[in-house]
Amino acid sequence: MLRVLPLLLLPFTYTPVLTLAGSVQRPDLQLPASAAANRDAVKDIFVRSYESYRKYAFGHDDVLPVSQRSLDSRNGWGASIVDAMSTMYIMGLDGYFTEAINFVKTIDFNVSKTGATVSVFETTIRYLGGLLSAYELSGKKESVLLEKAKQVADKMAFAWQFRGQETRVPFGSLNFARNQPSQSTSNIAEAGTLDLEWATLSKYTGNDTYRRLAEGSARAIANIPAPLPGLAAQGIDPSTTSSVGGYITWGGGSDSYFEYLIKYARLTNTNDNLFADTWHTAIDSSIRHLLKNSAVGNYTYLADQDDYGNIVETSSHLACFHGGNWILGGKLLNNETIVSIGLALADACWNTYASTETGIGPEGFAFISQDSLSTLDAISPEQKAFNAQHGFFITSSGYILRPEVLESNFYAWRATGNELYLDRAARAIISFNKYLNVGTSGGFSGLKDANNFSAGRDDHTESxxxxxxxxxxxxxxxxxKHISLDDYVFNTEAHPFEAPPARPLYGSGHILGKSPHPFVLQSPGAPLPQVSPHVSPNNV
Structure with a gap:
């Protein structure tokens, strides 16, 4: 008999009710004695990695630990320094943190040091988020962190411009020299993953314009007619605030828009139910239309839907944040069905780690569900054999030091207290030290093939x-109790922001109905912006 949870296979038919928000973390959570050694092992990996960066690339964005060189992939403002600051503070690495503050004083965000256009999304989550989180964590005493956050946001605000008029959503990239956006198609992750950071900047500067711009963008996306209720299409045209194509995914290009809907409701405790209700509706539609169980292993996955409404049984490391997000939102809505599905999604993503030679998961993968219309004819004999053993097959084999599987594992541990999640994290530490450690430089690098270590490393440490x-x-x-999920909300780059005490309720308890304006497919198959390093627009 298949080990099936009926709620995962049937439409999501429960009647939503308004219930009091629950605690995200299990209240009586206790660590075993072995946790301290693992915590110290992670800190040691950070120190070795960062020393490699300091030796070969300090002041640049990234270190290339194999060739012992530097790379400026984020406009040359020292992305690894700013992105690492909140982690330094949390780990008690005071010397590194002080050095980082002194470096931040030298950054001029008015000019891209590489001459390249500036990604509003990446600059927001890495630089703006990193600066503001470090400002909060260090007691709001280092005013230079807030000053530099304001400087970079003031430049990025020009992304909300088209022909001299303010747009509802920003363009994805901006020429800082001319304060002029690149007028091209964007995606909902780029345009809708800004409000945590920009609202926090408004909180500390007293200038509400930052919040208004970013919140307005998320609100605009939520109100665009969607292919499925709550599930906006991936592509968007900022000049018209309309969808481009109709592709739906929880993966790259859409991921963090959905992530931020519930997180924004929690961080701000807004009285506007739009954010929590849109997230809840996205969950409902996902369970009705996208949730699948694999024919082998009965693993729970979220599929994509293409421009024409066809299910695409594909996923990615990027998409694996969804388990943690569903756990968080399910707790805030006090809905254990959503939490249980989140845990099942986290299990399936961990299986991509447990199934490879290195114990580390691949960039992209696909599956064959129990009700699939697909066949195995289109995949290679090697993929067929792998699927028969593991319940998925690899479509993109690299690993570029992504966090999402371990992110969801972290939420699962904090929410349940099940030591299974500690065991998984401990196995990841072993794999990282064995396969990612570049012995000659002390740094850590991604892999060209997570299931074949002999393929080599990719020679890049992302921030x-x-x-x-x-x-x-x-x-x-x-x-x-340190950085509790009941006291902090993480941005999509894992920078924690202080959250007020939780509201009794999040959302109205109702699923949003269909838009009064039906979704109209426009520009199907149109090219969309590259969503993340080494990833194609629709994760295929």
Whole structure:
């Protein structure tokens, strides 16, 4: 008999009710004695990684630890320094933190040092988020962090311009030299993953314009007619505030828009139910239309939907944040069905780690569901064999130091107290030390093939290795009262922001109905912006 949870296979038919918000963390959470050694092991990985950066790339954005060179992938403002600051503070690495503050004093965000256009999304989550989180964590005493946050946001505000008029959503990239946006198609992740950071900047500067711009963008996306209720299409044209194509995914290009809907409701305690209700509606539609169980192993996945409403049974490391997000939102809505599905999604994503030679998950993967219309004819014999054993098959084999699987594992641990999640995190530490450690430089690098170590390393340490991967791993083994999920909200780059005491209720308890204006497919198959390093627009 298949081990099936009926709620995961049937339409999501429960009647939503308004219930009091629950605690996100299990109140009596206790760490085993072994946790301290694992926490220290993560801190040691951070120090070795950061020393490699300091030796070969300090002041630049990234270190290339194999070739022992630097790379400026984020406009040359020292992304690894700013992105690492909140992790430094949480780990008690005071010397690094002080050095980072002194470096921040030298940054001029008015000019891109590389001459390249500036990504509003990446600059917001890494630089603006990193600066504001470090400002809060260090007691709001380092005024230069707030000053630099304001400087970079003031430049990015020009992204909300088209032909001399303010747009409802920003363009994705901006020429800082001319304060002129690149007028091209964007996606909902780029345009809708700004409000946590910009609202926090308004909180500390007293200038509400920052919040108004970013919140207005998320609000505009939520109100665009969607292919499925709550599930906006991935592509968006900022000049018209209309959808481009109809592709739906919880993966790159859409991911963090959905992530921020419930997080914004929690961080701000807004009285506007739009954010929590849109998230709740997205969950409802996802369970009705996208939630699938694999024919092998009965693993729970979220599929994509293409421009024409066809299910695409594909996923990605990027999409694996969804388990943690569903756990968080399910707790805030006090809905254990959503929490249980979030845990199942986290399990399926962990299976992508447990199934490879290195114990580390691949960039992209696909699956065959129990009700799939697909066949195995289109995949290679090697993929067929892998699927028969593991319940998924690899479509993009690299690993570029992504955090999402360990992020969801962290939420699962803090919410349940099940030591299974500690065991998984401990196995990740072993794999990282064995396969990612570049012995000659002391740094850590991604892999060209997570299932074939002999394929080599990709020679790049992304700044989110410091900001996200090592922070989530460290906090998994740290005192649960430290950076509690009931006191902080993490941005999508894992920078924690102080949250007020939780409201009794989040949302109205109702699923939003269909838009009065039906979704009209425009420009199907149109090219969309590249969503993240080494990833194609629709994760395929």
């Amino acid at each position: 989110f290795w410091f900001a996200e991967v090592l922070k989530y791993l460290y906090l998994t083994f740290d005192d649960p």
